[in-house]
Amino acid sequence: MTIGLGFIGVGNHGRHHLHEFSRLPGAAPRLVCDLNPAHVEAAQRDFPGTTAADAATLVASPAIDAVVICTPAESHRALVELALAHGRHVLVEKPLAHDPADARAIAALAAAHPDRVVMVGHCERFNRAYLDARRAVTDGEVGTPRFIAASRLSPLHLNNRAWRLGPLDTAVHDIDLILWLMGDRPVSVTARAAERATGAGWDHVTYDIRFAGGALAQGHIGWVDFRNGYPLSQNAHPRLFLDGTGGSLTVNLWQRPVAVHNNQANRYFWPDEVVIGYGDYATVVTAADAAFLQAIAHGGPSPMPAADAATALAVAHAAWQSAREDGRTIPLPPPAP
Template sequence: MRVTVYTGLIGFGLAGSAFHAPMIAAAEGLHLSAVATSRADAVKAAWPDAAVTTPEALIADPAIDLVVIATPNDSHASLARAALEAGKHVVVDKPFVLDIRDGEQIIALAAEKGCLLSVYQNRRYDDDFLTLAHMLANDRVGEVSLFESRWDKLRTAIKPGWREQPGPGAGLLADLGPHLIDQALRLFGMPDALTADIAIQRPEARVDDYFELTLHYGAMRAILSASTLVARPRPRFALHGTAGSLFSHGLDPQEASLRAGLKPDTQGFAQRAEHEASATLFTGDGDAIEVRYFRGNYAAFYADMADAITKGHEPPVDPADALAVMRLIALARQSAKTGARIAC
């Protein structure tokens, strides 16, 4: 008989309502018991069985086993620390923390309390990334010389909310950087060095809305970039090697489905159109080979978290990995400020 892990979610903005609540509810072994938010009506409409409460009451509730933190970035550290002090297992949305010392202390606290700690790096479960990782592991492009990971959009208007207002944890590098960096580290490990360019390009913008990081791995380069002023997005991924080049366009459709209010068990959830269902491998012989995408699965994160709690498995994302991401973001800001190549 499977043990039920009673789960409390703190935060019901976009992250909590779209990316966490549906995946918690979809994971076997987890039960979404409570949500801490001021948006009581939204919670009751989507999850009528979940109690609506405050962060303090949720953390103090003895019935809650797992606390999921999906709040603005600058509150991650304090809430994670409070939940661990209360003896709860914890999942923190990315970015893990804003201060590396906070991250080190929180990881140590989890070990001291015997609690599991993980970070929601859900882009590890994107369909295109899973496909690319498989191709790399099976040596389909040969020895890699260049990896490009780009996230482009055209959005000239400034969105309301904390992400585009000056303050800790705001800006594009803090928002998308953790995803792109984590994926690169999963594929290639820690680089030897990095160089970075970070800019504010839109006239009304007040926080960074463009970045390009170059990770140096010997002679190989990994370029990670995001922009808000690209009308026709470049390939999401491009992987170049001695045996060919793999190109992937578009985004994993899970986000669009979740934003539209679809749940993982809904028909048509996270399905690409047929003409967008494949990446393309160009070989040195001039062949163009269609490579079908693996199925993306954000819910696997929470299924793995449930197994970690109930079966003693490792958590789906080691918080040390998330801390390595934050270290590279700090080095990127240093590089962009000084114009220097920074050793990692």
């Protein structure tokens, strides 16, 4: 079975998906769409065999089964609606939306299309380190989680100051991991932010999440100018500590064992010991994209459901609101059913 793919948004991360799907068995990238003609041209040059199309033509094309949406968060809802209206499977990037109501609407739409795979690009869920941590929690190795601290420094040049949530756009990875590991309902969020240069936009945000059962999460996300520190400049530096009633666990990806940067292709990867049974190396994005293809081939379920991403977005959005108000506690609504 070959799955035909159309890509809407082929900037930085859309090209990363194009690269991964181009080498995954069973996937055929066919159509590319972007509002920026230079990005379309570059994608067609680097991925021969792809054809340019506008979004409406792309989703309607019989050549594609699935759409990969890699545009800024505000545009996700309309594009997911368009893709599902044409019966396509959807891989949409995180954060699921900017507005939590849009994220809930996407989750409701996914629920209304149970025969389509709607997956969100929370690729860290496919990182072996976090899969091991999750298994330790579900196996009862640490008892009931009561506290978690998560910190991630992300290279500024892989992010975009135009993203409305600022560094919290990147923090949704950790927020989703926190919710996944803690297994309790988040009830309120408090956050504060700092700028490196006045007026330049937030570079660091700290956030606290209180859970219904009294547990606490403490997060820190930073956008850092790592450019001169190659090879680690290409990597996010995440760390996590979880304490429970029966034990504790740590994840430390501060120093990746292997990091590769191809200057000519401006492509980087860090294998992260993700083993998925083919090829000679894989990144978390490879693993996430492979899981998307497998879910389509097997008729679901979604490897990263929109409902989970909507809850993570609600927390990130509340942190964004709180940081704008210098630390006011923002209560969270109950998660969408």
